[in-house]
Amino acid sequence: MRLVDLFAGCGGITLGIAQAALANDLALEIALAVDFEAEATDAYRRNFPSAQRIATAPVEEFFDGALGSEATLAERRTANELGERGAIDILVGGPPCQGHSNLNNHTRRVDEKNALYLRMVRAAEILAPKVVLIENVPAVLRDRHDVEGVVARAERRLGELDYRVEHRVVSVDSLGVAQTRRRHIMLATKRGEVAPASVFEHIERNEIRHDLEWAIGDLAHVVGDDPRDRPPQAKADNLERMRWLLENDAYDLPNDRRPKCHQGAHSYKSMYGRLRWDQPAQTITSGFGSIGQGRYMHPDLRRALTAHEAARIQGFPDYFDFSTCSTRAAMATMIGNAVPPQLGTAVFSSLFSAGSFAKMESEEPTAAMA
Ligand SMILES: C[S@@+](CC[C@H](N)C(=O)[O-])C[C@H]1O[C@@H](n2cnc3c(N)ncnc32)[C@H](O)[C@@H]1O
Known part of the structure; x- marks a missing residue:
């Protein structure tokens, strides 16, 4: 064919x-x-x-x-x-x-x-x-x-x-x-x-x-030189938000912990949200590396998703090679658009x-x- x-x-x-x-x-x-x-x-x-x-x-x-x-x-x-x-x-x-x-x-x-x-x-x-x-x-x-x-x-x-x-x-x-x-x-x-x-x-x-655990459960502690596995860095205020979610066993951030400009009624509930193991993830966009872009916080860890996890959630097998991407941002766009x-x-x-x-x-x- x-x-x-x-x-x-x-x-x-x-x-x-x-x-x-x-x-x-x-x-x-x-x-x-x-x-x-x-x-x-x-x-x-x-x-x-x-x-x-x-x-x-x-x-x-x-x-x-x-x-x-x-x-x-x-x-x-x-x-x-x-x-x-x-x-x-x-x-x-x-x-x-x-x-x-x-x-x-x-x-x-x-x-x-x-x-x-x-x-x-x-x-x-x-x-x-x-x-x-x-x-x-x-x-x-x-x-x-x-x-x-x-x-x-x-x-x-x-x-x-x-x-x-x-x-x-x-x-x-x-x-x-x-x-x-x-x-x-x-x-x-x-x-x-x-x-x-x-x-x-x-x-x-x-x-x-399939739920999220099926897709990425084995990647939680994968570390290595592969840029796909590099944990995304978060600013201090987002690290604090993630600490609060984990300590309170919460999945949605209360309004008063969001940035002022996101506290209005129009703000998306899933922003600054934590993913659940027993459910599928929300739509993966190129913003998967930041909790300010959607519900992208890892279920157990104080970080957003790695490119490897995002690619898995997009259904890509590990052998699919994204290494031609020239920057992290280009790789995120490629994965999010797929x-x-x-x-x-x-x-x-x-x-x-x-x-x-x-x-x-x-x-x-x-x-x-x-
Ligand atoms: C949603 S993505 C496609 C994803 C792809 N079909 C897949 O299976 O993973 C849309 C793509 O269209 C490309 N594109 C947008 N406008 C275009 C055009 N006028 N000609 C060629 N490619 C274009 C973008 O660069 C982007 O890669």
């Missing part, structure tokens, strides 16, 4: 698909991965050295045409490089989500970044893959890029291209990830293939749950085990592109 991963980051989705392929005795070829951050493509290259092409460039350089229009020069070049039309089986991507994210209260819903969502649909028009997966934050559903919103627009256009399309919000804590991160998944499969609805049903029936691989594993294991992927035929050019 040949894969194209756009907005690929370090390759969380790719890793999940690779794991699903391995478990189903299928060979996966990474034909193209694109991200415009060199930090991301360096990490991707380190972890997927056999990928045929990893491009540090904007996705718009590969797919720059309007939906429904004839292929542009750049798009014809992309398609030619990737082989015959229909030579790509799987197209996946997680366009950036700052525009829709609830964590970014100050950005309006109408944001240029939201339009990048539709680059995935354009890539589907050009490549005619058998399966398309677009990952995003749940708030993408509230996007109003056009009057219609990007999700409805994507669904409608993929339908016109003869895909069956379903989209759901999935919480990764039902997929065996020790984290309550919720993601919006749009899944499209060519008509005649496994219907996306049955993929989501399969995932729902095969729930796997998609838990289990998401790709769940969707594609379900498709592969339904057994129909192997019989998928190359697609004929669609009317729009002929």
Whole structure:
């Protein structure tokens, strides 16, 4: 199977698909991965050295045409490089989500970044893959890029291209990830293939749950030269807050112990919070190394999470190599931005085990592109 991963980051989705392929005795070829951050493509290259092409460039350089229009020069070049039309089986991507994210209260819903969502649909028009997966934050559903919103627009256009399309919000804590991160998944499969609805049903029936102890219990006292394991440093006031939480066996910091500017009613309860062993963690962001950024205090220790712990909570196996990151901040961003691989594993294991992927035929050019 040949894969194209756009907005690929370090390759969380790719890793999940690779794991699903391995478990189903299928060979996966990474034909193209694109991200415009060199930090991301360096990490991707380190972890997927056999990928045929990893491009540090904007996705718009590969797919720059309007939906429904004839292929542009750049798009014809992309398609030619990737082989015959229909030579790509799987197209996946997680366009950036700052525009829709609830964590970014100050950005309006109408944001240029939201339009990048539709680059995935354009890539589907050009490549005619058998399966398309677009990952995003749940708030993408509230996007109003056009009057219609990007999700409805994507669904409608993929339908016109003869895909069956379903989209759901999935919480990764039902997929065996020790984290309550919720993601919006749009899944499209060519008509005649496994219907996306049955993929989501399969995932729902095969729930796997893990708590924080399962994910990071063994890392509490890991020390070593690996920068991933370096404990984050805290300022005196945060050290004092953590001491108070441990001594009082508390998990939420009372209002009067928070900084003055965080004492208002609007302040998030989870800020300065302590994690619980017997529950999944909250969403991991690039701020996992500071308790002032969310509930990131270790359950037993006077520190926030290490990069190693955050990567585990994001579902990454220890062999996944983040060492190409040039700084601690770059590593934190890479880990925080990543998609838990289990998401790709769940969707594609379900498709592969339904057994129909192997019989998928190359697609004929669609009317729009002929
Ligand atoms: C949410 S992360 C993707 C995570 C990734 N899909 C995974 O599986 O781990 C979004 C990525 O999109 C990249 N990006 C944002 N805008 C881009 C653009 N216009 N072209 C290429 N990459 C872009 C960012 O650098 C970032 O790595």
